[in-house]
Amino acid sequence: MSSKKRNVVNPAASLETKEQNPTIINGIKLSNEPDAGKIITVTANDGRTGETVELSYSNTKVVGNGSFGVVFQAKLAATGEPAAVKKVLQDKRFKNRELQIMRLVSHVNIVSLKYFFYSNGEKKDEVFLNLVLEFIPETVYRSSRQYTKLKQSMPMLNIKLYIYQLFRSVAYIHSLGICHRDIKPQNLLLDPNLGILKLCDFGSAKLLIEGEPNVSYICSRYYRAPELIFGSTTYNVSIDIWSSGCVMAELMLGQPLFPGESGVDQLVEIIKVLGTPTREQIKSMNPNYTEYKFPQIKAAPWSKVFRSRNTTPESLDFLSKVLDYTPANRPTAIEAMTHPFFDEIRQKDTRLVNGKELPELFNFSEHGKKELM
Numbered sequence: 001m002s003s004k005k006r007n008v009v010n011p012a013a014s015l016e017t018k019e020q021n022p023t024i025i026n027g028i029k030l031s032n033e034p035d036a037g038k039i040i041t042v043t044a045n046d047g048r049t050g051e052t053v054e055l056s057y058s059n060t061k062v063v064g065n066g067s068f069g070v071v072f073q074a075k076l077a078a079t080g081e082p083a084a085v086k087k088v089l090q091d092k093r094f095k096n097r098e099l100q101i102m103r104l105v106s107h108v109n110i111v112s113l114k115y116f117f118y119s120n121g122e123k124k125d126e127v128f129l130n131l132v133l134e135f136i137p138e139t140v141y142r143s144s145r146q147y148t149k150l151k152q153s154m155p156m157l158n159i160k161l162y163i164y165q166l167f168r169s170v171a172y173i174h175s176l177g178i179c180h181r182d183i184k185p186q187n188l189l190l191d192p193n194l195g196i197l198k199l200c201d202f203g204s205a206k207l208l209i210e211g212e213p214n215v216s217y218i219c220s221r222y223y224r225a226p227e228l229i230f231g232s233t234t235y236n237v238s239i240d241i242w243s244s245g246c247v248m249a250e251l252m253l254g255q256p257l258f259p260g261e262s263g264v265d266q267l268v269e270i271i272k273v274l275g276t277p278t279r280e281q282i283k284s285m286n287p288n289y290t291e292y293k294f295p296q297i298k299a300a301p302w303s304k305v306f307r308s309r310n311t312t313p314e315s316l317d318f319l320s321k322v323l324d325y326t327p328a329n330r331p332t333a334i335e336a337m338t339h340p341f342f343d344e345i346r347q348k349d350t351r352l353v354n355g356k357e358l359p360e361l362f363n364f365s366e367h368g369k370k371e372l373m
Contacts, residue, residue, distance in 0.1 A: 040058065041054060041055070042054075044130075047103060057075060071086050074132075084132075087130050088203070089126070101207075104178075107168075111189055117132075133200070141188070147254060148254040156312065162197045162251070165197040165198075177209075178205055178206070181219050194356070215233070222250075226270055272297065285327065315341055
């Protein structure tokens with residue numbers, strides 16, 4: 001059970017509230033009244049089995065928001081463990097694709113769904129879906145920004161560790177036919193103390209079916225594969241490979257590799273690095289694209305793009321393979337994981353920067369072993 005009063009949360013507990021007017025984020029009304037110790041009890045469903053349970057949680061505070069809705073940090077009353085509650089407005093015309101996918105996936109490098117429940121909004125017939133997810137304290141985005149602020153480069157070992165785990169999560173969802181479609185540093189959760197990365201936010205994810213068209217206006221701009229910019233509706237999971245390469249390049253550079261200010265400008269930024277795509281490459285990205293009038297620009301050497309900053313020959317070779325105009329030329333996630341760039345983390349004596357052992361990276365399930373063969 002849930003009510004308007006039970007779902008009141010405090011987005012900024014430090015605010016002394018002379019003003020008692022509620023804060024509204026993406027249509028969700030939040031109260032300014034302190035409620036840190038308040039227990040909220042709802043009827044929920046287990047994320048795996050769907051079994052109905054009574055769920056109690058407390059200490060809610062806003063930790064993020066976007067076009068999707070709001071994310072709260074909470075504490076589960078039964079165990080005391082933290083959780084993230086993602087609250088999104090439910091469109092009754094459609095089944096929630098994110099919920100369907102989150103109930104399907106189970107992987108060490110993907111954030112897990114603990115419970116889900118529905119709550120009423122302020123407006124009549126307004127219903128919110130609440131996803132109760134495992135809570136991970138950091139993101140790759142914030143970690144990268146911390147190094148940038150200190151005018152330092154992220155250690156190459158960390159980059160190898162994070163990108164390997166990213167490709168491991170991508171290999172898993174691709175084996176199920178699922179394309180994430182919004183891979184970016186903000187959607188990579190991180191436990192920096194243990195070196196564990198988990199892919200999150202499946203709000204744009206979709207099970208791609210060959211022959212069925214898909215929208216091309218998808219994925220955050222800096223990480224958008226060129227075939228999407230060319231308007232392809234027949235793309236495949238290789239768009240995730242491109243996005244993952246963009247994330248790796250950003251960790252090496254300390255800033256986005258392709259910082260376009262619009263869809264068209266995004267293509268300009270890509271051309272500055274990869275050169276003008278050939279007719280054959282454009283055809284491979286979108287056979288229906290007929291405009292070929294682009295200024296002829298030569299590809300920049302990868303070593304010049306990075307100016308020898310935080311690079312190795314293996315890292316540049318790896319990027320040159322995943323950031324390829326032709327989707328079919330990009331490696332699969334499994335192929336990417338076997339690249340020599342990751343050899344260091346395959347060595348038994350390699351340790352995290354803090355001296356701790358690396359997280360388990362090769363504990364593949366039977367499903368995963370089949371994918372590797």
